[in-house]
Amino acid sequence: xxxxxxxxxxxxxxxxxxxxxxxxxxxxxxxxxxxxxxxxxxxxxxxxxxxxxxxxxxxxxxxxxxxxxxxxxxxxxxxxxxxxxxxxxxxxxxxxxxxxxxxxxxxxxxxxxxxxxxxxxxxxxxxxxxxxxxxxxxxxxxxxxxxxxxxxxxxxxxxxxxxxxxxxxxxxxxxxxxxxxxxxxxxxxxxxxxxxxxxxxxxxxxxxxxxxxxxxxxxxxxxxxxxxxxxxxxxxxxxxxxxxxxxxxxxxxxxxxxxxxxxxxxxxxxxxxxxxxxxxxxxxxxxxxxxxxxxxxxxxxxxxxxxxxxxxxxxxxxxxxxxxxxxxxxxxxxxxxxxxxxxxxxxxxxxxxxxxxxxxxxxxxxxxxxxxxxxxxxxxxxxxxxxxxxxxxxxxxxxxxxxxxxxxxxxxxxxxxxxxxxxxxxxxxxxxxxxxxxxxxxxxxxxxxxxxxxxxxxxxxxxxxxxxxxxxxxxxxxxxxxxxxxxxxxxxxxxxxxx
Numbered sequence: 427x428x429x430x431x432x433x434x435x436x437x438x439x440x441x442x443x444x445x446x447x448x449x450x451x452x453x454x455x456x457x458x459x460x461x462x463x464x465x466x467x468x469x470x471x472x473x474x475x476x477x478x479x480x481x482x483x484x485x486x487x488x489x490x491x492x493x494x495x496x497x498x499x500x501x502x503x504x505x506x507x508x509x510x511x512x513x514x515x516x517x518x519x520x521x522x523x524x525x526x527x528x529x530x531x532x533x534x535x536x537x538x539x540x541x542x543x544x545x546x547x548x549x550x551x552x553x554x555x556x557x558x559x560x561x562x563x564x565x566x567x568x569x570x571x572x573x574x575x576x577x578x579x580x581x582x583x584x585x586x587x588x589x590x591x592x593x594x595x596x597x598x599x600x601x602x603x604x605x606x607x608x609x610x611x612x613x614x615x616x617x618x619x620x621x622x623x624x625x626x627x628x629x630x631x632x633x634x635x636x637x638x639x640x641x642x643x644x645x646x647x648x649x650x651x652x653x654x655x656x657x658x659x660x661x662x663x664x665x666x667x668x669x670x671x672x673x674x675x676x677x678x679x680x681x682x683x684x685x686x687x688x689x690x691x692x693x694x695x696x697x698x699x700x701x702x703x704x705x706x707x708x709x710x711x712x713x714x715x716x717x718x719x720x721x722x723x724x725x726x727x728x729x730x731x732x733x734x735x736x737x738x739x740x741x742x743x744x745x746x747x748x749x750x751x752x753x754x755x756x757x758x759x760x761x762x763x764x765x766x767x768x769x770x771x772x773x774x775x776x777x778x779x780x781x782x783x784x785x786x787x788x789x790x791x792x793x794x795x796x797x798x799x800x801x802x803x804x805x806x807x808x809x810x811x812x813x814x815x816x817x818x819x820x821x822x823x824x825x826x827x828x829x830x831x832x833x834x835x836x837x838x839x840x841x842x843x844x845x846x847x848x849x850x851x852x853x854x855x856x857x858x859x860x861x862x863x864x865x866x867x868x869x870x871x872x873x874x875x876x877x878x879x880x881x882x883x884x885x886x887x888x889x890x891x892x893x894x895x896x897x898x899x900x901x902x903x904x905x906x907x908x909x910x911x912x913x914x915x916x917x918x919x920x921x922x923x924x925x
Contacts, residue, residue, distance in 0.1 A: 439539030440560065441622070442477040443529035446470045446546025447490025447516040452673040458492030459671070460546040461499060464681035465688060466708025466727035469671055470496065471503055472549035478507055479553025480542065480560065486512040486529040487546065490519055521640025522616070523632045530626065540564065541625050543618045543643070547671045549680055551617065555667050562660040563619035569655035570624060570647050572597070573617040575665045583613035584644065586659055594657040597644045612661065614644070615668035624650050684709075692719075714750065732766065746776070749784065762794075765801070783818070797828075800843065812836075814853075817843030817861065826851040842877065 450459025460470035467475070470487065477485055489496045497513050504511035514532040516525050526543055540563060542556055555573070563571035572594060574586050585607050587596040597614045598607050620628075628646030636642065651657050662668055671677050688707040689699055696715035699705050704721045712730040713719070720738030728745030731737060736753045743759045749766035759776030765784035770776065774788050779796030782788055786799050789806035797811045800818040805811055809822060813830040816822065820841055828839040829852055837855035841847065845859055848867035859865065860877030868884065875881040895904045895911075 439537070439622075440480060440482045440542065441484040441533055441537060441539065442480065442482045442486070442542045442544065442556075443514075443526055443533075444470070444473050444477055444485075444487045444544050444546050445522065445525045445529070446473070446496060447488050447493075447519060447525055447528075448547070449491040449519070450547070450672070453677075454674070458496055460496060461492070462671070462674075462677055464549055464677065465684045466710065467549075468499060469549050470499070470546035472709075473544055473546045473551065474500070474503055474511060475507070476551050476553050476556055477542065477544060478509060480556050482542070483539070484512065484533050484537070485509065486514050486532050488514045488516050488525045488529045490516040490525075520634075521638070522643035523629055523641030523645065526625070526643055527629045527641070530629065537622045537626075539622055541620045541622050543620065545616060545670060548615075548617070548668060549671065550666050550684060551668060555662055556617075559617065559619050559660050562658065566658050567656060568619070568658040569621050569650045570594075571619040571658045571660060572647065573615045573662055573668060574612050574659045575615055575662045575668045576611050577613055577665055578611070580608075580611050580613045585610040586612040586614060588612075588659070592658070594647065594659050595651065597647060612659075615662065616643075616670075617668065618643070620646070621655075624655060720755075741771070743776075777812075813855065814839040814841065816841045817845070819843060820845040821847070823847050823849035823851060823865075823867065825849055827853070829854045 446460045448459060453459045453462065461468045474487060487500055493515060500511050500513055512532050514529045516528045540560060542560065544551060544556065559571060559573050577583070582600055584597045584599045585603055586594060587598055587607060587610065589595050625646060628649040631649055632641040632645050634641060647657050666683055669680060671680055685706050688709065689702045689705055692707060692713045693699050697713040697717045697719060699719045701721035705719055706724045708725065708727040710727055711725045714731055714733035716734045717731045718736045720736070722740040723738040724742040726744040729743050731748040732750030732752070734751045735748050737748065738755065740756045741754055743754070745761045746759050747763045748754060749764055749768060751767040752764050754764060754770040756772035757770050757774045757776060761778035762776035762780035764770055764782050765786060767785050768782050769787045770782065771790065773791050775793040777793065777795035780794040781798045783799060783801035783803065785802045787804040787806060788794055791808050792805050793810045794805070795812040797814040799805065799816045802819040803816045805822045807824045809824065809826045810828065811822065812828050813836050814828045815838065820843060822841065826847060830836050830839065839853045839855045840858040842859055842861035842863065844862045847859065847865040848869055850868045851865055852870045854870065854872045857871055857874060859871065859875040860879065862878045863875045864880045865871060865875065866880065866882035869881055870883045871881055894907050898904050
């Protein structure tokens, strides 16, 4: 009778170890493999979030190549998740068994319960699958449970050899498999649940007596089996969940598959996505019911869109909050907040700190940075608004600029409520335009404008009559002017243009 390493039905403590020490030479990149990103998160972040979802007592990540950058990333991730992420260092990469041993060494010496082992380059592996593996492991009283998958073409993977009762007898690598074993389509994912005592004992008995001269984690299964303990398996019904990233081709492939799933989920939750093939969503993007996403849209990490809003076409938003019923068309934005039923674009640029109130407008070829534009206020076209506060129901004329930088410091412009500022205005900060004030076209506002005042600048217009005909004689402009003057004077003779 095979014996398990724990009592069936009793999970006990759970710990997780994520292996993320590999060099990833096939990525051909200066960036550590596990820091490459899909859906707005690094590969290792996907893995850590999946592991953290099991609510483990301990969560360790084994790092090696590029460990300074990876460790910094994990520290920030731990803070974001509000939980401790223990970092274990594998100084020399000496096999998966050695890597797990490095992780186990950072956990309590008297660790009991179950240890889940996963990888930092398997980004679609999710919490539900890990929970299923844990439930199978505990419920069957296994000493070791391996997560497997069935592939139409298993070439290159280790095969799962089972006994008649379904227990795992062995994991046979492709190069060592017989023709009969190579016909097996169930493959090893490399993700495991171990009884802690079985794992600790098995790691202590590993040998480097193999072709690679490394410590193989798979050998722990053979040791447990040889000791009469039960080794089981759980088949993941979705092969994508256990597919890893080894190069940038696979990175793109898994990124596209994850995006397909995110887009499909958004549609099932009520969003309208016109062209899923050209829509890209990061993992934490939130779309309200009846949001309309036009083609060519990228919504990146931290972006939320309220009910009934329209995004796109051809829009990229990062960490933006879009209110219900708003419209954002052909716009590039980051860290901006757009109010309900407000309008943005086309061809607008929203820089960090932009806030547009309900029913407001940021129009065509308008750039806004670190500015608060109030309810119902409009900046319709061809303007730059930086470090500015605009009150409610004001209108900023076309081709206006807030001149916020003196070469050393940034200064703030304040435009009050119910203001009407003319086209081609320059607001030289720091300056304040009071509530209800107007400014004339072409005004350079260098001094504060009192509430209700009209600000103008520059002298009266002067017309130098005859300047073109005398200074630009013989040009098409001079010819046109002479004909127009002749017509005004009653001379209808049309001599035509000069040769």
